[in-house]
Amino acid sequence: MATPPQTTAPRTSLLFRKDPLASVEAQINLLNRTDLGVDESLLTTAASSPQNAFDLSLQSTGRFPLQASSVDTFQLNLGRVCNQTCIHCHVDAGPDRRENMDHATAELAMSVLAQTDIPVVDITGGAPEMCPEFKYIVRESRALGRKVLNRCNLTILFAKGFEDLPEFFLENEVEIICSLPHHRALNTDKQRGDGVFEKSIRALQMLNKLGYGKPGTGLRIVIVTNPVGAFLPAGQGSLEAEWKERLLETYGIEFNELFSITNMPISRYLEWLERTNNLDGYLRKLKDAYNPVAADGVMCKNTISVDWRGYLYDCDFNQMLELKTGFGSPTHLSDFDVSRLAKRRIVTNRHCFGCTAGSGSSCGGSLTE
Ligand code: SF4
Ligand code: SF4
Numbered sequence: 001m002a003t004p005p006q007t008t009a010p011r012t013s014l015l016f017r018k019d020p021l022a023s024v025e026a027q028i029n030l031l032n033r034t035d036l037g038v039d040e041s042l043l044t045t046a047a048s049s050p051q052n053a054f055d056l057s058l059q060s061t062g063r064f065p066l067q068a069s070s071v072d073t074f075q076l077n078l079g080r081v082c083n084q085t086c087i088h089c090h091v092d093a094g095p096d097r098r099e100n101m102d103h104a105t106a107e108l109a110m111s112v113l114a115q116t117d118i119p120v121v122d123i124t125g126g127a128p129e130m131c132p133e134f135k136y137i138v139r140e141s142r143a144l145g146r147k148v149l150n151r152c153n154l155t156i157l158f159a160k161g162f163e164d165l166p167e168f169f170l171e172n173e174v175e176i177i178c179s180l181p182h183h184r185a186l187n188t189d190k191q192r193g194d195g196v197f198e199k200s201i202r203a204l205q206m207l208n209k210l211g212y213g214k215p216g217t218g219l220r221i222v223i224v225t226n227p228v229g230a231f232l233p234a235g236q237g238s239l240e241a242e243w244k245e246r247l248l249e250t251y252g253i254e255f256n257e258l259f260s261i262t263n264m265p266i267s268r269y270l271e272w273l274e275r276t277n278n279l280d281g282y283l284r285k286l287k288d289a290y291n292p293v294a295a296d297g298v299m300c301k302n303t304i305s306v307d308w309r310g311y312l313y314d315c316d317f318n319q320m321l322e323l324k325t326g327f328g329s330p331t332h333l334s335d336f337d338v339s340r341l342a343k344r345r346i347v348t349n350r351h352c353f354g355c356t357a358g359s360g361s362s363c364g365g366s367l368t369e
Helices: 024-033 053-060 103-114 134-143 165-171 185-192 196-209 236-251 267-275 279-288 316-320 350-356
Strands: 073-077 120-124 147-152 175-179 221-225 257-260 303-306
Touching: 024 267, 024 350, 053 350, 073 103, 073 316, 103 134, 120 134, 134 147, 165 196, 175 196, 185 196, 196 221, 196 236, 221 236, 236 257, 267 279, 279 350, 303 316, 316 350
Parallel strands: 073 120, 073 303, 120 147, 147 175, 175 221, 221 257
Antiparallel strands: none
């Protein structure tokens, strides 16, 4: 049984503590060093051939190369600043980070959006609400008639200066995608920090009072859960039933849907895997659980991810590894071309096994349940 994350883990970003894994090159080297039991001797750098172990799995099931099929989601990562410092964070976010999207980039993002009919704007971070451009982006996206999802850590609703957020969400009909690793305090606080569970519960109760999560209001709350340890998530359907029952019975909380996601071996979760000697076993587990049906639904196929400087990526995970859109696709908002991006080839590496393991995993939860 894998060891769960320790509460004694440092509560600062990798960058702040000058950990070698703050460097994306070090992360990619570490991922590539692990023996996955795959014969990679025939890999070349030729674009027409598989370039990594994940590509080989795609090829063995007739799915290489991985291609986008549309751009339905414009995912904006507003920066790395966060009021929490969760152990598993793939963004290496925290209060000690300073990166935030500026107004010129936010304006550019909105003018790009206006020239497309991409229906969904998915806002993430860090704690995206801590970016000074957050409200501007929400209002502009709504004025353009787009659905807005906000990836909210819940505790931000109690941070000084952010108390008006619930009303703001309500006014703009923002869908709340919120993280809560477990319906028990101990498991949640181990991963996200002491006291996070209690605040998250209060935040959900507050949102319920505004009508969020209640039948017939159209105000959706989605809870995102992820394993507290080095294992794959259990089935999303059974977890959702369990969570709905427990949260309602114990705290009177209602929500619409549960997304169960796999922890990606990137950034602080990668550092934790290595520090606890779980890395080789976890990567092997992800690779051995490769599910071709999940590969057909990976989020990069219909999402474009934008960073705080306006650079483009196939997904938020590639963004954190600084793997920009490739193979001749536009790489920045300033040369955004939705028709080219909708049929782009996707940049892959070994971390992609995190999306295709078992039932599959994406920002929208399991891919095959
Ligand atoms: S996982 Fe989310 S809430 Fe936790 S530190 Fe990262 S961005 Fe912040
Ligand atoms: S990590 Fe990103 S690029 Fe790789 S399969 Fe998942 S969504 Fe696609």
